[in-house]
Amino acid sequence: MQEYEPIIGMEVHAELLTESKMFCGCTAEFGGEPNTRCCPVCLGLPGSLPVINVKAVQYVVKAALALNCSITPNSIFHRKNYFYPDLPKGYQISQYGDTPIGQHGWVQITVNGATKKIAIRRVHLEEDTGKLLHVEGDRSHIDYNRGGVPLMEIVTQNPPPPGLDQIQSAEEAKEYLVRLRAILTYIGVNDGKLEEGSLRCEPNISLRPVGQIEFGVKTELKNLNSFRAVLRGIEYELERQEKVLLKGGKIVHETRRWDDVRGATASMRSKEFEQEYRYFPEPDLTPLRFDAQWVEEQRKALPELPDQRKRRFIEELGIPEYDAEILTDSRPMAEFFEEAVKLSADAKSVSNWMMGDLLRLLNATGTEMEQSKLTPSHLTEMLNLIGKGTISGKIAKTVFEEMFGTGRRASEIVEKLGLTQITDESELIPIINQVLDENPRIVQDVLGGKDKSLAFLVGQTMRYTKGRANPPLVNRLLRERLESRR
Numbered sequence: 395m396q397e398y399e400p401i402i403g404m405e406v407h408a409e410l411l412t413e414s415k416m417f418c419g420c421t422a423e424f425g426g427e428p429n430t431r432c433c434p435v436c437l438g439l440p441g442s443l444p445v446i447n448v449k450a451v452q453y454v455v456k457a458a459l460a461l462n463c464s465i466t467p468n469s470i471f472h473r474k475n476y477f478y479p480d481l482p483k484g485y486q487i488s489q490y491g492d493t494p495i496g497q498h499g500w501v502q503i504t505v506n507g508a509t510k511k512i513a514i515r516r517v518h519l520e521e522d523t524g525k526l527l528h529v530e531g532d533r534s535h536i537d538y539n540r541g542g543v544p545l546m547e548i549v550t551q552n553p554p555p556p557g558l559d560q561i562q563s564a565e566e567a568k569e570y571l572v573r574l575r576a577i578l579t580y581i582g583v584n585d586g587k588l589e590e591g592s593l594r595c596e597p598n599i600s601l602r603p604v605g606q607i608e609f610g611v612k613t614e615l616k617n618l619n620s621f622r623a624v625l626r627g628i629e630y631e632l633e634r635q636e637k638v639l640l641k642g643g644k645i646v647h648e649t650r651r652w653d654d655v656r657g658a659t660a661s662m663r664s665k666e667f668e669q670e671y672r673y674f675p676e677p678d679l680t681p682l683r684f685d686a687q688w689v690e691e692q693r694k695a696l697p698e699l700p701d702q703r704k705r706r707f708i709e710e711l712g713i714p715e716y717d718a719e720i721l722t723d724s725r726p727m728a729e730f731f732e733e734a735v736k737l738s739a740d741a742k743s744v745s746n747w748m749m750g751d752l753l754r755l756l757n758a759t760g761t762e763m764e765q766s767k768l769t770p771s772h773l774t775e776m777l778n779l780i781g782k783g784t785i786s787g788k789i790a791k792t793v794f795e796e797m798f799g800t801g802r803r804a805s806e807i808v809e810k811l812g813l814t815q816i817t818d819e820s821e822l823i824p825i826i827n828q829v830l831d832e833n834p835r836i837v838q839d840v841l842g843g844k845d846k847s848l849a850f851l852v853g854q855t856m857r858y859t860k861g862r863a864n865p866p867l868v869n870r871l872l873r874e875r876l877e878s879r880r
Contacts, residue, residue, distance in 0.1 A: 398639060400632050401609055402561040403598035404570060406548045408584040409522060409591075410453045415542035416521040417444030417487065422544065424590055428527075428537035436521075436542030438483030443678050450519060450544035451495070451682060452692070453583040457546060458496025458517040459693045460577050465684050469493045471519075471676040479536055480524035488520035488547075490673040495519055495682070500558050501577070502701060503569045504719075512561055512570050513554035520545050525591075540591075546583070548574065552609070564628035568621050571595055572723070576700040580725045588619045595624055599631045601639060610635075611645040615659060617652050627652040631659050703728055711741040717749055726763035734770035738777050747773060751791065755798045767801030768794075776804035788861040789813050817864045819871065822855070825863075826871050829854045830879070840876055848872065 415422050418435035434442040455465060472490040489495070496517035503510055524541040528534050550570075554560045561567050575593060578584040586593055600612035615631060618624050630652075635645055650659040698706075700722045707718040707728075722728045727748070734744045752773075756763065776793055779785045785793060785808055796807045808814055829851055830837055839847040848869070855868050 396640065397604045398601040398610075398636055399604050400562050401552055401600050401602060401612075402563075402567050402628060403552050403612070404548075404550045404561060404567060405596045405598065405614075406571065406574060407522075407594045407596070408457075408546045408548065408578055409593070410450050410544040410546055410583055411585060412447055412449045412453065412544050414447060416447050416450055416519075416544040418542060420542065424592065426539050428535070428539060431539040432541065436482075437538060444487065444676075446679060446682075447544055453544070454495045454517060454519045454546050455684070455689065455692050456581050456696065457548075457578060457583050458499065459689075460581050460696055460699060461496065461499040461501060461514055461517060461548070461574075463496035463499030463514060463517055465496055465689045466493055467684055467686075469495050469682040469684070471679045472673045473676050474520075475672045476670070478523070479534070480526050480538075480541070482524065482538060482541060486520060486523065487676055487679070489518035490671075495684075498555070501570060501573050503566060503573050505563070505566050505569050510559040510566065511557070512566075513551040513558035515549045515551035517546065517548050520547060564625050564632065567597055567628050568625040571624055572621060573700070576723055576725075580697060580699055582697075586724070588621075591619065594619070597624065597628055597631075599628060599635070600645070601632065601635050610639075611647050613645065613647070613659075614649045615652055616649060616662065623652055623654055626654075626657060627659065630657065634659065700728075707731075707741075711735060713741050713745050717745045720749060720753070721745065724763055730763060730770055734773050737770055737774040740777065743777055744773065747777075747794065751794050752798070755795065766798065768798045772797045772801075772803060779804055779808065783817060783864060784808065785813055786861060786863070786865060788856070792861075813862065817867060819867070822859070822863055822868065822871055823875070825858050826855055826868070826875055829858065830872075830875060837876065837879065841879070 473485045475485045494516040499514035500511040522543040522545040524538040579586040600610040602610040704722045
């Protein structure tokens with residue numbers, strides 16, 4: 395049977411966090427009543443002229459440098475001609491050819507212990523389109539509020555140049571997008587919100603016989619608005635294409651949409667070829683020229699990037715690589731961790747609580763890290779209470795959930811709910827005696843040498859005290875009372 399290998403190209407569109415649109419003064423803020431954030435320029439009305447948003451250009455330079463790209467000294471804009479309802483001008487102002495702002499970069503990913511440097515072909519700047527809203531029946535509405543928002547496109551390179559790699563699995567594609575999102579949010583040029591469409595991914599997927607140099611016919615996937623959708627969509631498309639090829643069929647060069655409910659792709663339209671766009675230089679915009687000294691200033695102004703911070707967490711704070719990978723996934727998460735460590739000086743304890751309870755609650759409530767009511771000082775105060783023996787680890791979980799939900803401090807919660815740990819022997823001894831009296835068989839097992847049965851007696855004592863008893867003290871008192879019964 396013929397064996398095939400996948401080749402996956404990634405086109406990622408990232409809306410830039412500027413206040414105004416790419417070529418006019420309309421607000422670039424997400425949302426608003428449909429068609430209320432438009433003007434003659436972003437609607438392409440006769441007599442209107444575009445003006446370049448300098449901040450957007452600077453953001454793309456920052457992103458290109460963070461992605462290890464070289465900056466093209468002279469860059470120009472082009473008109474990309476195509477006719478969709480969400481493109482009011484009948485063309486999109488974009489960049490084409492060998493003059494994108496950034497080119498020849500890479501992003502490092504690690505999947506299943508293997509590290510790759512995924513080659514980036516280009517990073518360029520363009521304007522976003524409007525948005526089609528499909529309603530009842532066969533009708534669609536168009537909202538042009540998004541039209542003209544600064545949009546950065548990042549395209550991988552296949553085949554990659556020597557020393558760099560290409561994406562060859564759905565898992566690698568997902569991890570590439572995760573790392574790319576982390577970098578863009580760290581440098582503050584994109585908010586990373588896939589669900590709002592401000593970060594969009596369009597994989598190009600093809601299969602070729604193992605050993606063949608030429609690429610197979612590719613399809614492009616649309617409407618992938620989560621990491622899970624990227625993973626599932628690519629996996630499905632690879633399986634679909636393989637089935638077609640094994641039956642002797644041919645893959646059609648087309649655009650397909652991903653249906654997350656059905657877990658399947660469906661054909662949308664035949665895919666355009668580059669020549670169909672009839673690119674030509676934008677006559678109403680001047681070329682961009684980048685001074686080498688200015689570019690170097692932008693490079694030096696970059697913040698610490700995820701991989702750099704990850705290495706520092708491992709080397710300076712001594713946390714495991716897996717923990718460091720998760721904790722540096724987003725800038726707010728990394729900054730929370732670092733601030734908590736400064737306050738508590740116990741990196742591993744902070745990491746354990748963040749990796750476990752904090753991530754669980756964030757995911758369960760759909761809360762972003764920066765929206766959480768829980769602060770680093772909340773967490774470190776709770777850790778101090780555990781360290782002093784004021785509360786047990788089990789009680790701390792209750793305190794943590796209360797802090798997360800209300801934003802109240804640990805000491806306030808402990809006092810209000812009466813959660814202070816019981817460390818008074820005179821209070822615990824009667825309870826322990828009761829536990830021993832109620833479980834004579836277990837007592838005999840322990841006295842007979844079955845030390846594991848002691849855990850049951852400890853658990854019963856903790857149940858009677860609603861988790862407030864000091865566990866080491868309970869263990870000691872139980873052993874003492876058991877010895878007295880020999």
